[in-house]
Amino acid sequence: MAESQPQSKTDESVVSDTELVALAREGDLSAYDVLVSRYQESITGLLFRFCPHRSDLEDLVQEALIKAFRNLDKWRETASFGSWLKKIAVNTGYDYYRKSNRQATSLVLGSAEANEIALEQLEEKQETKTRSPYMEEVHRVIGSLKPDEKLVITLQYLEQMPLQEIAEKLDWGLSKTKVKSFRAKKKLKDKLKRYGITKFQ
Amino acid sequence: MESPNSSDIEVFDEMTRRARLETPPDIDVRLFVKAALLTQPGRQHEVDWMDLMVGIFSRSTVRMAVMACAIALLLTIPLSQGKANASTAEVDHVASFLLNGE
Numbered sequence: 079m080a081e082s083q084p085q086s087k088t089d090e091s092v093v094s095d096t097e098l099v100a101l102a103r104e105g106d107l108s109a110y111d112v113l114v115s116r117y118q119e120s121i122t123g124l125l126f127r128f129c130p131h132r133s134d135l136e137d138l139v140q141e142a143l144i145k146a147f148r149n150l151d152k153w154r155e156t157a158s159f160g161s162w163l164k165k166i167a168v169n170t171g172y173d174y175y176r177k178s179n180r181q182a183t184s185l186v187l188g189s190a191e192a193n194e195i196a197l198e199q200l201e202e203k204q205e206t207k208t209r210s211p212y213m214e215e216v217h218r219v220i221g222s223l224k225p226d227e228k229l230v231i232t233l234q235y236l237e238q239m240p241l242q243e244i245a246e247k248l249d250w251g252l253s254k255t256k257v258k259s260f261r262a263k264k265k266l267k268d269k270l271k272r273y274g275i276t277k278f279q
Numbered sequence: 280m281e282s283p284n285s286s287d288i289e290v291f292d293e294m295t296r297r298a299r300l301e302t303p304p305d306i307d308v309r310l311f312v313k314a315a316l317l318t319q320p321g322r323q324h325e326v327d328w329m330d331l332m333v334g335i336f337s338r339s340t341v342r343m344a345v346m347a348c349a350i351a352l353l354l355t356i357p358l359s360q361g362k363a364n365a366s367t368a369e370v371d372h373v374a375s376f377l378l379n380g381e
Contacts, residue, residue, distance in 0.1 A: 107316055114309050126303035140308045144315050212298035219291065235295040270290055 095159040103150050114143055117160060121167045127236035128171035130213040142170040168233070168247050175225035219269065220262075227262035234259055 093112065101109035118139060125138045146166045153162050216236065220228050233239040233247070245255040 107313055110316070111309055111313060114312055118306065118308055122303050122306045130301075132304045132306075135304065136306050136308060136311075139306055140311050140315065143308065143312050147312075147316055148319075209304060210298070210301040212294060213301050216291075216294050216298045219294065235291070236299060238299070266291055 096155060099150055099153060099159060102147065110147055113159070117163055118143065120160065121163060124164060124167050124237065125171055126210075126213070127232050128174055130210040130217065132209075134174075138170055138174055142167040145170060165247050168229075171232070172225065172229050172248075175228045179225050219266065222269065223262055223265055226258055227265065230255065230258045231262045231266070 093109075095113065095116075098109045098113050102113065121142055122135065122139050125135055125142065129135050129138055142163070146163050149166070153159060213236075220231050223231065229248070230244060233244045234241065239247070241255050241259060242252060244250070244259075245252045248255070250258075
């Protein structure tokens with residue numbers, strides 16, 4: 079006789095995000111696991127705009143999802159869980175930009191030996207990339223911008239987010255967001271001119 | 280002031296358009312997330328006997344009391360053993376008197 083399978087209380091197709099969040103808040107990790115399954119693809123897609131390197135991207139996706147779990151109490155049903163999670167992912171990406179800018183600064187200010195090691199690591203990273211050449215190219219171009227400018231450009235151009243939505247996601251205010259976007263684009267234009275890139279191959 | 284509108288950076292527009300077409304790698308972080316959440320400090324779980332012991336012995340006063348009891352026990356055992364030996368010796372003396380008449 080075939081044994082009847084006990085139905086999981088966190089059946090993916092039946093349970094809503096709200097119910098899963100309620101269970102996860104009580105410490106039910108299997109409920110959160112279902113939420114991770116539902117949203118990890120979209121979060122990966124968003125964070126890929128910030129970081130095309132697979133290993134770093136994996137870390138970023140994990141970091142965003144762990145951060146979300148630790149802040150589940152702050153989620154209110156006024157926004158969808160997906161949208162709230164997206165906001166956390168954007169902030170995780172922003173933190174990543176800030177961190178990479180600090181590392182770039184320390185590379186310039188560090189000792190010759192440290193710089194050599196860092197450059198070797200960078201070369202290794204460059205050798206392993208093949209999957210997303212255009213994304214790599216974009217990141218090379220925006221690499222010298224300030225983290226907040228990089229963030230606006232990433233959301234505006236790569237994620238195609240309207241300025242109004244960017245302002246809401248970052249709690250910046252529309253005029254501040256417009257100014258950041260304007261400055262970033264001006265810098266980009268100067269940089270592209272300086273390198274003589276007038277036409278994209 | 281010159282405005283860097285989209286036509287000014289059409290090179291970048293094209294670059295980002297192509298970049299958007301690239302797909303991210305397939306990533307599955309479920310196991311890593313679960314492992315990280317299982318090991319996070321302050322996580323609530325069912326209290327077992329080990330947690331109870333750790334909870335009890337985490338207080339220094341309890342540890343000192345247990346140590347004092349252990350020392351007292353160690354000091355008491357040789358004394359009681361000595362008394363037992365003395366009483367056994369007496370018994371042996373009586374037994375030999377009864378057996379041998381001495």
